[in-house]
Amino acid sequence: MNVSDMIVPAQGTFFLVLGGYFVIMAAIGYFSARRTDSLREFFVMGGKAGAIVSGIAYFTTQYSMSTFMGVPAACYRQGYPGLTISVPGLVFSMIIPALVVGRKLIRLGHRNGFLTMADYLGDRYESDAIRSLQAILMVFFVVPMMGAQIxxxxIIFNTFTGLPEWMGVVATGIIVILYCMTGGIRGAMLTDVLQGLLMVVTAVVAFFVALDMGGGLEAINAKLLEMNPAYMAHPGATGSYPWPRLVSMVVMWSFFNIGSPALATKFFTMKNYKVMFKAVILGTLGMWVSATLIEWVGVLGIVSVPGLEGKQMDFIVPLILQKGVSPFFAALMISGIMAAGMSTIDSLLIVSTGGISRDIYQNLLNKKASDAEILKLSRVITVVLGVIAILFGIWRPSAIFDIIIFSFGGLTIWATPILLGMYWRRTTSTGAVAGVLVGALVYIPMSASPAILDKLGLSVLQPLSAALRGMTLGFDALIPTWFVAMAVTILVSLVTKPVSEATLKRHFD
Incomplete structure (x- = not known):
């Protein structure tokens, strides 16, 4: 049976709620546009974002479509081991970056007027090469990430309306483009506040509905133990989550966020250290509560909505909402799931725009271009990149979760030059560039699924990809890739010329 046969939504109600939600998003974008009159406002909100906006925007950027669909499906398939895979990492995904790099990025950003991570890297390494490399690789990995959310x-639009999937892709993409193009990061972050609140409510409601449908936690756990004891312990019901996999996921989601430009750039928007610490506390609480509950729904759903197979598992949360609450509230909660994707798309769209208009065009190709000219160009590029993301979403080269994991890993390779650049004075620009290039060349064939390689016309790399995956010892490809990138960066830095003493003093004083 198809999921569309299992869900019987009130189509009129769904359109009414979703339409109202889209109108509110567009209105916030219009409001934000009235206060976005400079390049600094467009990219970092003038560096004046408060704790509530910063905290909610940070966790909603991290909270993507897979949190509501892909990960609960994994929990449905594996049981409690699926829950332990992502929750610990998500809980620390704000704390660790804030403690390790956040304070320094706030100080350097305000002092030197940095608007993007490439601004920081280019200045720290006195290198246009690393600035352009960061911008190019960022766009390469960000577009698929945006496409996965769309x-x-x-898919949700198609399931709940019966209309073609591409219509939902286009509608969602256009709304995000509008409020990002007009309001910049302010539009993205203010819409994130509403989206974040909606996501938390959706997670709480879905959890208690699933609990009630299954007869309570004690009854559900007893039933799971009776059905299959493997639901209760690693490596999970299908054996897919041994300890190396658990370690990989926790490290990926907590530590490697340091290298994600969409998340790291949030520190440039924050007013000061005090705001950062309040934002981290607020965001961590929001992430911990909502991520734990929504992924727990996947485990509860094994009993609450039994018998799902294959891709049907991705719909465990929508199914529980549709079965357990009124049509109006079901439509509102489904909008919360779409909000998870939109809140990630908008931040990615702004940082990728900055990669082209600011990092490549203004800082490399036309250094005489004024900020006013770049602001106009940024709005155009936002539309262009948004359209590309929409086309990627229609193309759909692989499963959502596969695309997200691949893109996330590619973005977070930049944790290497960021960390070494902040804590090791001897790191050189040549070492940083070499480490990132080698890391990317190792990571792409090691992590890309056969479906992605085929879609990219790189099927010739499949034997190499399989051989490299066999060398990971069960860990995610990002873990060994990072060690390779670190080793290359350190070795090359030891034999190449360091940056000037003036730059080191500016970054380490």
């Missing part, structure tokens, strides 16, 4: 929105 794919999820399209």
């Amino acid at each position: 794919i999820g929105a399209g």
Whole structure:
């Protein structure tokens, strides 16, 4: 049986709620546009964001479509081991970056007027090469990440309306483009506040509905133990989550966020250290509560909505909402799932725009271009990149979760030059560039699924990809890739010329 046969939504109600939600997003974008009159406002909100906006925007950027669909499906398939895979990492995904790099990025950003991570890297390494490399690789990995979120929105739209998936992809993409193009990061972060609150409510409601449908936690756990004891312990019901996999996921989601430009750039928007610490506390609480509950729904759903198979598992949360609450509230909660994708798309769209208009065009190709000219160009590029993301979503080269994991890993390779650049004075620009290039060349064939390689016309790399995956010892490809990138960066830095003493003093004083 198809999921569309299992869900019987009130189509009129769904359109009414979703339409109202889209109108509110567009209105926030219009409001934000009235206060976005400079390049600094467009990219970092003038460095004046408060704790509430910063905290909610940070966790909603991390909270993507897979949190509501892909990960609960994994929990449905594996049981409690699926829950332990992502929750610990998500809980620390704000604390660790804030403690390790956040304070320094706030100070350097305000002092030197940094608007993007490439601004920081280019200045720290006195290198246009690393600035352009960061911008190019960022766009390469960010567009698929945005596309994955839009794919999820399209799937939900199709399931709950019966209309073609591409219509949901296009509608979602256009709304995000509008409020990002007009309001910049302010539009993205203010819409994130509403989206974040909606996501938390959706997670709480879905959890208690699933609990009630299954007869309570004690009854559900007893039933799970009776059905299959493997639901209760690693490596899970299908054996997919041994300890190396658990370690990989926790490290990926907590530590490697340091290298994600969409998340790291949030520190440039924050007013000061005090705001950062309040934002981290607020965001961590929001992430911990909502991520734990929504992924727990996947475990509860094994009993509450039994018998799902294959791709049907991705719909465990929508199914529980549709079965357990009124049509109006079901439509509102489904909008919360779409909000998870939109809140990630908007931040990615702004940072990728900055990669082209600011990092490549203004700082490399036309250094005489004024900020006013770049602001106009940024709005155009936002539209262009948004359209590319929409086309990627229609193309749909692989499963949502596969695309997200691949893109996230590619973005977070930059944790290497960021960390070494902040804590090791001897790191050189040549070493940083070499480490990132080697890391990317190792990571792409090691992590890309056969479906992605085929879609990219790189099927010739499949034997190499399989051989490299066999060398990971069960860990995610990002873990060994990072060690390779670190080793290359350190070795090359030891034999190449360091940056000037003036730059080191500016960054380490």
